[in-house]
Amino acid sequence: MPDSQRIIEIEVLRYNPESDKEPHLEVYKVPFSDDMSVLQGAQYIKDHFDGSLTFRWSCRMAICGSCGMMINGIPKLSCETFLRDYFPNRIRIEAMANFPIEKDLVVDLSGFIEKLESIQPYIIPREPRSLDQGEYIQSPEQFNAYIQFTSCINCTLCYAACPQFGLNPDFIGPAAIALLHRYNMDSRDGAAAERMELVAAEEGVFNCSAVGYCSEVCPKHVDPANAVNINKTNAAKDYFLRFLSPKGGSK
Amino acid sequence: MSKRRPYVRSMDGWWKKNPFYVEYMIHESTALFVAAYAFTLLVGLVRLGQGEVAWNGWLEAMKSPLSLICHVVFLLAIMYHTYTWFKIMPITLPPIIVGGKKVGPEVITGSGLLAAVVASVFMLGLVWRIAQ
Amino acid sequence: MKAGLKRSNAPIFWSLFGAGGMFSALFGPVLVFITGIAVPLSLMLPSETMSYPKMLAFAQNFIGKGFILAVISLFLWFAAHRIFHSLHEIGIHAGLGAKLICYGSAFVATVVSAVVLLGLGF
Numbered sequence: 001m002p003d004s005q006r007i008i009e010i011e012v013l014r015y016n017p018e019s020d021k022e023p024h025l026e027v028y029k030v031p032f033s034d035d036m037s038v039l040q041g042a043q044y045i046k047d048h049f050d051g052s053l054t055f056r057w058s059c060r061m062a063i064c065g066s067c068g069m070m071i072n073g074i075p076k077l078s079c080e081t082f083l084r085d086y087f088p089n090r091i092r093i094e095a096m097a098n099f100p101i102e103k104d105l106v107v108d109l110s111g112f113i114e115k116l117e118s119i120q121p122y123i124i125p126r127e128p129r130s131l132d133q134g135e136y137i138q139s140p141e142q143f144n145a146y147i148q149f150t151s152c153i154n155c156t157l158c159y160a161a162c163p164q165f166g167l168n169p170d171f172i173g174p175a176a177i178a179l180l181h182r183y184n185m186d187s188r189d190g191a192a193a194e195r196m197e198l199v200a201a202e203e204g205v206f207n208c209s210a211v212g213y214c215s216e217v218c219p220k221h222v223d224p225a226n227a228v229n230i231n232k233t234n235a236a237k238d239y240f241l242r243f244l245s246p247k248g249g250s251k
Numbered sequence: 252m253s254k255r256r257p258y259v260r261s262m263d264g265w266w267k268k269n270p271f272y273v274e275y276m277i278h279e280s281t282a283l284f285v286a287a288y289a290f291t292l293l294v295g296l297v298r299l300g301q302g303e304v305a306w307n308g309w310l311e312a313m314k315s316p317l318s319l320i321c322h323v324v325f326l327l328a329i330m331y332h333t334y335t336w337f338k339i340m341p342i343t344l345p346p347i348i349v350g351g352k353k354v355g356p357e358v359i360t361g362s363g364l365l366a367a368v369v370a371s372v373f374m375l376g377l378v379w380r381i382a383q
Numbered sequence: 384m385k386a387g388l389k390r391s392n393a394p395i396f397w398s399l400f401g402a403g404g405m406f407s408a409l410f411g412p413v414l415v416f417i418t419g420i421a422v423p424l425s426l427m428l429p430s431e432t433m434s435y436p437k438m439l440a441f442a443q444n445f446i447g448k449g450f451i452l453a454v455i456s457l458f459l460w461f462a463a464h465r466i467f468h469s470l471h472e473i474g475i476h477a478g479l480g481a482k483l484i485c486y487g488s489a490f491v492a493t494v495v496s497a498v499v500l501l502g503l504g505f
Contacts, residue, residue: 015258017254017255018256073268074269100257100258100259101258101259101260102255145346163262163265163272163472166262167471167472197388200391200394201388202389203388206391206393206394206397209279210339211272211275212339212342213272213275215342225342226341226343229342229343230343230344230345232343232397233345235391236394236398239394240394240398262474263474266472276469276472279465279472282461282466282469285407285411285458285461285462286458286462286463286466288414288419288458289454289455289458289492290459290492291419292418292451292454292458295418296442296455296499297499299438299442299499299503300499300502303435306435310422310423310433313423314423318419318423319423319424321419322415322418322419322420322423326412326415326419329407329412330411332404332411333408333409333411336404336405336408337408363408366409370410371409371410371412374410374414375413375416375417378428378432379427381432382428382429382431382432382437
């Protein structure tokens, strides 16, 4: 077995905030087998070469959304990307683009978490409803209107794919807007007008220039670009029609 | 004291780093050719307003080799704009449900391109009729 | 919800961009072909297709006026929006200056077209 052991070169973007002025690349020679993911490659480096290598991971099955990184420049979940697909070439792994690097492959997600909170990611009922009125009834059509946008695992690969977020970190961005859209489209929810304030704001949907790469890299096929662009139309309607509607959209 | 010192990477040259972005910048840059063509027409309109001699001068200028080459380039660039405009359309439209099923992206793009072909044939036919 | 949100005025420019993008996608190629290639070369269309009397009559017609204005104006609003964004994207954050040049030229072109078309009479 050791004779047939293949070795792949993994180039890692390292950054230690305590000692490095800026990130730099380091190459590691990692023995691997066919079933090894890029994440396992990083784990091998941590276990055998440098215990200080820092990265996030948890489930190893593409559902926790914590192991995203740039793999040869493309935002991917490292647990579902395999070393064998890159061998015999060298593979380069870096922290997700467009985010500040905290350490090595770990990025600062605090801005994203704030954005997630800001969209009010919960059902705000259309009307008050008491327990004895029973459950909400939702038809399959109503269910289908939002189900796709519930699949998001907050991996933020879409942010790493979005140059507009890189250029303007205040942009609410693809995943948060997709989740916003998920609640707006839910027949039980009645807070679309409230959320419009954020959609139509300078931080909102009009930062998007329809690059579309966010939807391309999304591991869960949420199609955040679609959510963002549908809300451009909604925001434009709200912009022009707010003077006509008696209730008014947002201010 | 916090040891945190988050490093922000530069965005310089981001669009060169991925073929997807390169294509994006190419289709965005077709706007330059749309603008150049619109300005050409604007000059024509101003010349039309100045009378027959001025207008004929513009028509003559449109026959110059340089103008013809420019218009071939405009044509190719704007055709690429047409193609990419409808290619992006599936992400810009709300879901279209026909017979309980969501219409696929290729159908939306295809319909857009078909509409462009129909519009072109219609326009060419109309101008041809008027010219007779 | 975050405090101090300011409503973006982008819908005005975005709507013009969308209309111009759609209009140029549908009619751009055929118009370039007619005015820039077919007529100058008398290819498929006779060269008098765009003769002075014909074009004057077209520009004096209500529909003709609207069409000419829509083509010049919307094409430019579309292009201005994209070029303005592209400048930002390649790192030229000229802000107000770039905005004035891009959208300003579309605006001036719209006004000039409208003035000429009105001057040509009905």
